[in-house]
Amino acid sequence: MAASTVNVEHVTKLLQDSLCELGFEVNPLKIGWYNNVLPASLHLPYPEDTFAVVVLSTPSMFEQAFLPFLEEQSFQGLSDPIDQCVKQCVSSAVSQCFSGQNIAVSYDYELLPSRKPKFLAQTAAHVSGAVFYYQQSDVPQQPWGNKKMYGVCVHPSFGGWFAIRALLVFEDVTVGSELQQPVPPDCVPSREDRIHLLEAFNFNWQDWTYRDIISPVQTYSQKQKDYFGALPAQRLDLLKTWGFLQKDGSEGEVTSDTERQANGHG
Template sequence: MDSSNRSFIFFVAFQCAFLFGSQAFILKHHPNYTDIISVVRKALPRDSFEFYDFKIGSYNALVDPKFHLNYHENTTALSIFMIPRVFEESFVPYLCETGPCAFNNSWTKFTKYYMTKIQMKLWEELSYYIPDKGILYPPHMLGPRHPTILVETAGHVAGGAYYYQRKDITDDPWPKNKTIYGVNIHPLYGGWFYIGPVIILEDVTCPFQEEMGSKDVLIDEAKKIELLNLFNEEWQNQKWRDIICVTKNYTEEYLEYWMTYGEGRTKWVAKYHDKHCPKE
């Protein structure tokens, strides 16, 4: 039996044990925060992912009470970012290994693959368990207009990418009844990245954790207005992503993937797989 199969069986057995009687042991184990971060870093390819930590209280302070996360204010969470090379370096290898099972809802399955990997590694190396409910995926909804997590705010609070919103504009140029959606900008990649899930480290509290906050890379208000106009009015031309000079962006194939929707994306992924993945 290879190591991947052993890991999978071990993880399934652990979940069963947790559900049927081993809760006391698991909940009493509180590993070191630094050790957790080290394991997460090893589980995620550096050329594909970034992650940033924040305190639940800092997130709750910025969102409407109906979006509050019901954890202690000093509980630590991680905001997961997928950066420009994630498609070529991680998604494609995953697609080739998984095959047709990954064609439908491919990005969701790819994301969950790596979140499950984090869960497994933390348990195997530190005996630290993150339940499925502790991983909040976008855009999962609790109800109409009620996402489980506002990933844009989480990414902003965590210091990964500044969240530009209408409320930050002093001289508002838009009609009062016009909806203006906000957007995050990464200091290196501009808009060429994706904010993924938030992982709650439920038993890890860091009351003295230093939070840097996201870097405002658009000091000039006119530039912020330009960004919001581009994102809200001309988002399909992708110009908003290059509001700053970037170090990396998406390949044509990765952008085509994102610009293909619904059943069309499933067919696109199947065609891409047949063309680029080695035949057995």
């Protein structure tokens, strides 16, 4: 299919209509914005005006998409239930809204054969303007010496109570100047708070205090906290206690390509 231009608002609204009620947020971007901040080895192989959308899950995804997904017994065992649910929601929205179009969908947990992530979720979310990605380099006179500190995104409404789930690249669609790059909302402007944020994310991520660096409009429900607070093997047990899985363990072991499960990316 030849490259075509697109009405960005129309495409974004179509996806939004389908994914918002499931607790997702969609944010448009151009591939050039993403590639511009990355070294060539991490570029996505598309022209800079290529249209893309980054998909985030908000706190309501758990109740609006995940519990119904379990209820429908769509869970297959073998891979992470949340990943399966997100994949089902995103791929059915894509095929309903844009059937026949070439759309490359990458999920946060997918790796290339080189073991690099298929896309850098935090960079994509930052350049789309959905969140601010706070990195070590955003702290003047860093107090950590040579220690590598992982960066963390903060959402202006949800603080850290969200996850970045997928990148959709509309391979045959280019956009022009009608899509302007938004400035991400800097909701942690002070050096002190940025230090506090990065230390909480790197040293105490299990206590989730980094998620409350700003006052969020909504956090995860207690049920969702129980789920993401559990290790993967315990999560299956939780699902069993909630009545979603058979107690004989016939769904098998949950495995994943990445070690993310041990950390419970929620």
